Structure formats: structure tokens, C-alpha cells
Amino acid sequence: MDREIEHIPVLLNESIEYLITDKSGIYVDATLGLGGHSKKILDEIDNDGKLIGFEVDPKAILISSSKLDKFKQFTIIKNNFDKIKVELYGLGFNKIDGILYDLGTSNLELNDSERGFGFSSKGDLDMRMDPTLKNTAKNIINNYSLEKLISIFFKYGEERMSKQIAQAIAKEREKYTIDTTDKLAKIVSKFSNYKYRNKTLARIFQAIRIEVNNELNVLQKSLTEAINLLKTGGRLVVISYHSLEDRIVKNTIKEATTNCICPPELPVCVCNHKASLKKITHKIITPTLSEMKNNPQSRSAKLRVAEKI
Ligand SMILES: C[S@@+](CC[C@H](N)C(=O)[O-])C[C@H]1O[C@@H](n2cnc3c(N)ncnc32)[C@H](O)[C@@H]1O
Incomplete structure (x- = not known):
């Protein structure tokens, strides 16, 4: 493959193992990129499964669609992942089995001076x-x-x-x-x-x-919509690369895994907030030393996983 467009998918096995709970399920790759994670999802799901990939970069769409067009279970949405709810409703999906975010930019973007x-x-x-x-x-x-x-x-x-x-x-x-x-x-x-x-x-x-x-705002909006879209038992899987995006992921999962979010000084709960997620990874998953050596760009990656309850 042309060095310029090579992008080694980060935490590939770990993220997809956590993501897929039902081989006939409906999955979303929120950050299709060059299709590295999507290819693995498509290899894992069966003919009744579905994968919807979101991407905003036309060059990435061109490359990933040429790689993945042969999979009948695959659909590309050329839109920002903050439009996940409206786009999935438009396709007739109001519940999904899992969603993966592999945040940030791809090598295609980084290496194009x-x-x-x-x-x-x-x-x-x-x-x-x-x-x-x-x-x-x-x-x-x-x-x-x-x-x-x-x-x-x-x-x-x-x-x-x-x-x-x-x-x-x-x-x-x-x-x-x-x-x-x-x-x-x-x-x-x-x-x-x-x-x-x-x-x-x-x-x-x-x-x-x-x-x-507008990376942090679209991430926050998309995560909130994605959690609502997950079926019971469906998984939210997020790979982040810097502390600001990881903080949003961590806090969103923390709030969604907590029953009451009232300020601690209140004697009784008035918020009626109910947890909608449970944590699957209690500690952050990071790449192994050998992955970091093979792909230095994976060094800062952090994987968090939660499940809809
Ligand atoms: C780290 S790359 C993903 C690489 C991909 N997992 C792979 O294995 O090839 C992130 C991709 O997400 C896209 N992206 C980032 N923010 C997005 C957003 N808000 N909506 C849709 N795509 C986005 C970028 O254009 C980039 O191609």
C-alpha cells in the first residue's frame, strides 16, 4: 500500500472484541477513516449483520469505499458523527448493537501537507x-x-x-x-x-x-445520542488520543453509569437520573509495548468501553 495512505488501525483486536456482542447485529463505525476497524467488523459479522460508517473526509471515503464496497452489509454516511441520530433514523434504524469511535485524524489527513x-x-x-x-x-x-x-x-x-x-x-x-x-x-x-x-x-x-x-462539541453531542441509540447489552467503544477528548468520554460514561447526579449537599435525590450504562472496562486499555513499537502513533491511545443496561 502507498506509504502516504497507510493507516495502521489502533487497538484493533481489543476494540472489535469488545464491540461485537451479536454477529447479526447493527454496528456503527463513527470514524470510518481508511476503513481499518470497519474491515475487521465486516469480517466478524455475518450476512444478516449491518455496519454503518460515518466519515466527513471525501478522500478517506473514496479509499475506504473502494476497499469495502464488496461487503453487502456496509453503508457509508457522508456526514459528521454528531448527526448520528437523524442519519440512522433516516435509514430506518432506531436501535444499534454497538458503536466505535476511533477519534482524531487519520494518516491520510496528517501526511497530506x-x-x-x-x-x-x-x-x-x-x-x-x-x-x-x-x-x-x-x-x-x-x-x-x-x-x-x-x-x-x-x-x-x-x-x-x-x-x-x-x-x-x-x-x-x-x-x-x-x-x-x-x-x-x-x-x-x-x-x-x-x-x-x-x-x-x-x-x-x-x-x-x-x-x-469543533471537535469537542460534536463528540459530546454524538456520545449522548449514541448512548440513547444503543440496545440493552449494546456497547459503546471509544479510542481517544488526548486528555481533552478522553475527559469528555470519561465524564459522559461516568454520568451515564450513575443513578443520581444531584449535588452531594442535597439530602434527597431530586434529579431522578437513572444509570443507562455499566462500565465494561474499569481500567483504561492501552496498546501493548509491541503495538506501540510497531505503530508509534498508537502511543497515546486510550480505550474505554461501556454497555447499555
Ligand atoms: C483516527 S481516524 C480513523 C481511522 C480508522 N479507524 C481506520 O482504521 O482506518 C479518524 C477518522 O475520523 C474522521 N472524523 C473525525 N471526526 C469526525 C466526525 N465528527 N464525524 C465524522 N468523521 C470524523 C476523520 O476524518 C478520520 O478519517
Whole structure:
């Protein structure tokens, strides 16, 4: 396979073992990508099973559909996974047996310098997974207010030099348009010494990518809808790659596995909240050392699984 479009699926066996509880069930791959996890699901389910894959990146859709078209049980939805409820209802499914999220970007996106996800090669400051989105990294960097830039770098990049970096960007953009990854990287690089430079750059690029794709909000909305769609015994399986998305997954599962969510100072329950999930993985599952060695991109992966009750 072309090196550029190779994407090794992360925690493949573990995630699919947890996901499939009924070989004739209806499953959703919320993040189809290049179809690595979907292929395994399709190999595991039988002819009566169904798999619906969501994807917003047209290039990923082209590649995965050419790989998986031969499977009659497979349908692609070219839409954001935050539209899961309306899209599944549209297909006539109001209950599912399991859903998998393998969050973040694929190698197809990361390695395409033109799309500006990475800081190690020159490309347009774009960062849209879905090219129909209006917001781009270029718009954020050149048009957002100083305060908004500081807040994004701090909230989505957890970067302690957020203020200084945002100020430097605001100063530079008065002189020229910051429209490529290398121009941005040059400004950001001044705020850390050589040893930590890549970490600082990674935090700032992550923050911009999250803002462009509205990643945390769509994840929260989708998880809530997915939990409602699961049948009793159906599984929610999520692989996350950074602390912000993992926190959303962890807190969503925590709330859904708790009977009462009233503030602790209340003497009696007034919320009437009932748990809808039980945890299947009590400890986070992480890749084995050999998986990390074979696929360094899996290093930060965390797998959480819960089941509808
Ligand atoms: C880490 S990759 C998934 C890789 C896939 N599991 C595989 O084995 O090939 C994540 C994919 O999800 C897509 N994606 C991210 N957020 C999405 C969203 N909100 N809705 C639909 N697709 C999304 C990205 O475009 C990317 O292709």
C-alpha cells in the first residue's frame, strides 16, 4: 500500500472484541477513516449483520469505499458523527448493537501537507477534516481576537505560553497574512527551547484543529445520542488520543453509569437520573509495548468501553 495512505488501525483486536456482542447485529463505525476497524467488523459479522460508517473526509471515503464496497452489509454516511441520530433514523434504524469511535485524524489527513494538519512540512493553514466547513486555521489565526486566540490555545492546547504566543501572532499578522504552516510554526517556535519545540508546536496545532473542526462539541453531542441509540447489552467503544477528548468520554460514561447526579449537599435525590450504562472496562486499555513499537502513533491511545443496561 502507498506509504502516504497507510493507516495502521489502533487497538484493533481489543476494540472489535469488545464491540461485537451479536454477529447479526447493527454496528456503527463513527470514524470510518481508511476503513481499518470497519474491515475487521465486516469480517466478524455475518450476512444478516449491518455496519454503518460515518466519515466527513471525501478522500478517506473514496479509499475506504473502494476497499469495502464488496461487503453487502456496509453503508457509508457522508456526514459528521454528531448527526448520528437523524442519519440512522433516516435509514430506518432506531436501535444499534454497538458503536466505535476511533477519534482524531487519520494518516491520510496528517501526511497530506496541503491540508495543514502538521507543522513539519509546509502547507496551507487549513486543518478541515470536512472541506465543506467554513472555518479554517487561516481564518482563526488571522481574524480571531487576541483574547479568543489565548483562550483556544489555553483550553484546547493546555499551553502555558498561550498569551505570549497569541500576542506574537497578533503582532505578526499586522505585517503579513499568516497563511501557511511554516509561517505559523516559525512564530510559535520562538516560545520554547529546541528540546520542547515539537511539544509546543503540537499543542498549538492541536488547539487550532479542535477549534476548526469543533471537535469537542460534536463528540459530546454524538456520545449522548449514541448512548440513547444503543440496545440493552449494546456497547459503546471509544479510542481517544488526548486528555481533552478522553475527559469528555470519561465524564459522559461516568454520568451515564450513575443513578443520581444531584449535588452531594442535597439530602434527597431530586434529579431522578437513572444509570443507562455499566462500565465494561474499569481500567483504561492501552496498546501493548509491541503495538506501540510497531505503530508509534498508537502511543497515546486510550480505550474505554461501556454497555447499555
Ligand atoms: C483516527 S481516524 C480513523 C481511522 C480508522 N479507524 C481506520 O482504521 O482506518 C479518524 C477518522 O475520523 C474522521 N472524523 C473525525 N471526526 C469526525 C466526525 N465528527 N464525524 C465524522 N468523521 C470524523 C476523520 O476524518 C478520520 O478519517
